[in-house]
Amino acid sequence: MARSLGRIFRGFQSLGSLAFMKSELSNPPASVSLKSMVQTLPSVFSSNPRDFSLPNPSWGTEMRQLYEHYNSQCEAVTDGGEEQSGLWKRLPSYNRSLKYAAGGVYLSKIIQAKARLFTRNIRDPGAAFEYVIFANKKEQRCVCIFQAGHLLEGPPGNVHGGAIATMIDTVTGTHACVHSGPVMTANLNINYRSPIPLGSTVLIESSLDKKEGRKTFISCKVTSADGARLHTEATALFVSISVGQLMKG
Numbered sequence: 001m002a003r004s005l006g007r008i009f010r011g012f013q014s015l016g017s018l019a020f021m022k023s024e025l026s027n028p029p030a031s032v033s034l035k036s037m038v039q040t041l042p043s044v045f046s047s048n049p050r051d052f053s054l055p056n057p058s059w060g061t062e063m064r065q066l067y068e069h070y071n072s073q074c075e076a077v078t079d080g081g082e083e084q085s086g087l088w089k090r091l092p093s094y095n096r097s098l099k100y101a102a103g104g105v106y107l108s109k110i111i112q113a114k115a116r117l118f119t120r121n122i123r124d125p126g127a128a129f130e131y132v133i134f135a136n137k138k139e140q141r142c143v144c145i146f147q148a149g150h151l152l153e154g155p156p157g158n159v160h161g162g163a164i165a166t167m168i169d170t171v172t173g174t175h176a177c178v179h180s181g182p183v184m185t186a187n188l189n190i191n192y193r194s195p196i197p198l199g200s201t202v203l204i205e206s207s208l209d210k211k212e213g214r215k216t217f218i219s220c221k222v223t224s225a226d227g228a229r230l231h232t233e234a235t236a237l238f239v240s241i242s243v244g245q246l247m248k249g
């Protein structure tokens, strides 16, 4: 168990290597330097998991164009191994983040082996949540391109409010994790302003409002892909937790 927790902690630390403010990770052990966290990043995703944030044939033209728009401004490593800076970073997305972050089998001993990330558990591409999140380090914001599939229907022809809330929680929660390390959603306030048509592609943009001790406050808006129509607005509070707290449930 102690060994498993150690691996989980290192998994979060590799998440934290994405963090805007690495120093704010809660109590990293003295033996693990920031440099070693960054060096171990490629190897922790050891089970060749599928990265759901990459384009697939179900993505429509709008989704692809927006993906290209942000991806072309991302930091990258050239074939020669040179690091190119960029405004944005694409965040990979797996259906068992903790398992892969922790290096494979160990977590399945303490977390249900069949557990899957809610937004990534429908196999039919395009049927439900198709999305990719980019983080902007300089401006402390994230943008998510979200294409809502036919299985997310609420009112006829439109996306279910719970599915919209799920995506807002996902984007703001990811933003908070990137900024502050492991967190739980403590509060989520949502105003639904106009329905989102099923099959459409929308932008979910989050920005950091403030951080006060363990509390990270994030705002979010959902608009049409061209930004002209406001669909949803939200504010969220995330509270930092220790890995021990996460495992206790």
Ligand SMILES: CCCCCCCC/C=C\CCCCCCCC(=O)SCCNC(=O)CCNC(=O)[C@H](O)C(C)(C)COP(=O)(O)OP(=O)(O)OC[C@H]1O[C@@H](n2cnc3c(N)ncnc32)[C@H](O)[C@@H]1OP(=O)(O)O
Pocket: 015, 097, 098, 117, 169, 170, 171, 173, 174, 177, 182, 183, 184, 185, 186, 187, 213, 214, 215, 237, 239, 241, 246
């Ligand atoms: C989760 C890990 C993420 C893994 C990431 C993997 C990699 C990324 C992969 C994929 C990304 C997907 C991203 C999805 C993200 C989704 C996240 C969720 O949906 S989480 C599920 C729903 N949330 C719950 O089930 C919480 C249930 N609540 C609790 O467990 C506790 O209440 C908790 C942890 C939130 C706080 O409990 P305390 O005992 O640790 O702390 P106290 O003392 O109560 O609060 C600390 C401060 O926060 C304020 N606070 C707490 N709750 C508040 C509230 N509801 N409203 C206002 N303030 C509140 C308090 O007043 C206090 O403030 P003062 O320090 O005194 O100033």
